[in-house]
Amino acid sequence: MTTPSRRADTAEPLHDLLAERWSPRSYVADHTVTEAETTALLEAARWAPSAQNRQPRRFVAGRRGTEVHARIAACVLERNRVWALRASLLVLGIVERVGHDGAPQRFAEYDLGQSVAHLSVQAQHLGLHVRQMGGFDAEAAAAAFGVEAPYAPLVVVAVGRATAVEDLEPELVERDTAPRQRLPLHELVRQRA
Amino acid sequence: MTTPSRRADTAEPLHDLLAERWSPRSYVADHTVTEAETTALLEAARWAPSAQNRQPRRFVAGRRGTEVHARIAACVLERNRVWALRASLLVLGIVERVGHDGAPQRFAEYDLGQSVAHLSVQAQHLGLHVRQMGGFDAEAAAAAFGVEAPYAPLVVVAVGRATAVEDLEPELVERDTAPRQRLPLHELVRQRA
Numbered sequence: 001m002t003t004p005s006r007r008a009d010t011a012e013p014l015h016d017l018l019a020e021r022w023s024p025r026s027y028v029a030d031h032t033v034t035e036a037e038t039t040a041l042l043e044a045a046r047w048a049p050s051a052q053n054r055q056p057r058r059f060v061a062g063r064r065g066t067e068v069h070a071r072i073a074a075c076v077l078e079r080n081r082v083w084a085l086r087a088s089l090l091v092l093g094i095v096e097r098v099g100h101d102g103a104p105q106r107f108a109e110y111d112l113g114q115s116v117a118h119l120s121v122q123a124q125h126l127g128l129h130v131r132q133m134g135g136f137d138a139e140a141a142a143a144a145f146g147v148e149a150p151y152a153p154l155v156v157v158a159v160g161r162a163t164a165v166e167d168l169e170p171e172l173v174e175r176d177t178a179p180r181q182r183l184p185l186h187e188l189v190r191q192r193a
Numbered sequence: 194m195t196t197p198s199r200r201a202d203t204a205e206p207l208h209d210l211l212a213e214r215w216s217p218r219s220y221v222a223d224h225t226v227t228e229a230e231t232t233a234l235l236e237a238a239r240w241a242p243s244a245q246n247r248q249p250r251r252f253v254a255g256r257r258g259t260e261v262h263a264r265i266a267a268c269v270l271e272r273n274r275v276w277a278l279r280a281s282l283l284v285l286g287i288v289e290r291v292g293h294d295g296a297p298q299r300f301a302e303y304d305l306g307q308s309v310a311h312l313s314v315q316a317q318h319l320g321l322h323v324r325q326m327g328g329f330d331a332e333a334a335a336a337a338f339g340v341e342a343p344y345a346p347l348v349v350v351a352v353g354r355a356t357a358v359e360d361l362e363p364e365l366v367e368r369d370t371a372p373r374q375r376l377p378l379h380e381l382v383r384q385r386a
Contacts, residue, residue, distance in 0.1 A: 048310065
């Protein structure tokens, strides 16, 4: 079995956990994550930094086969649902837009992004892959899990094992094996000294 | 020299790059980062994922001793400036709030957060520390670096080597050596199955 390697093309070497990370569109449908792995992923999210340590983020997590997984998958837009259903674990990422003191939390989205990034680094360490998606019905997800203002669902995170190249559906082979693309460094970095 | 270890207290073990990461308030004032290290940090930021690979983030980076570093530090609020001036590298993180197609980029902050998280994991791998801060004058930073809508500065990222415990100023000893705190896992994770 060949898990596609799509190593980042960098001017200086990156740590493998970063260089080898990529976001698959197809997961092994009978792969499972353990309770301990799930805990480790959530602990990674938990220990990410946040502005003034306010931690304006919450999560709902369901392993495949559970009602929670099915309810998260049901909120995912149809074009994503096929592969979301196969993910070993689905995590709903929620932002807290207003703090307990009534002040807007300007870094809520930023801090959730950090937190999911830490989760995805831990996933890579565990031999898992992660794909994040904004393409889901946030209102339906809020209703499904009783998420009320100032909290709001922002992202669905699919965790699993990427399908081996030889098992990919034909229409995915190109998308999931093509070289990954990014803006060149000199466009990303406007000024440097 | 003892760099403080403030390892995360987790129910399952995390990869060291995540568990050992923390955000210091004091940096070694004569530590420098190399050009190659700077490139690796920016490459880490570059290869982070983003919604639809839109990469709604840009950076300005200056090593201590450069005009860019001085100009970023000058935008930092006074309470942060003392330690920001000592950082080996200051990075200004910029979001792109509207895409080239005129559509608002709802994931701009989220994606910048991911990107800086990847930078901070690479920093940890290089034996460096990172502190991110929202406490700076974003308008002054925009003016200093010609950042115009739909781009906007959101964060200043200070990178360097944390001061050894025995060299910490007395008022920082407690803050920079106390156990790190997070919400308990059962509060962070609202439902799990």
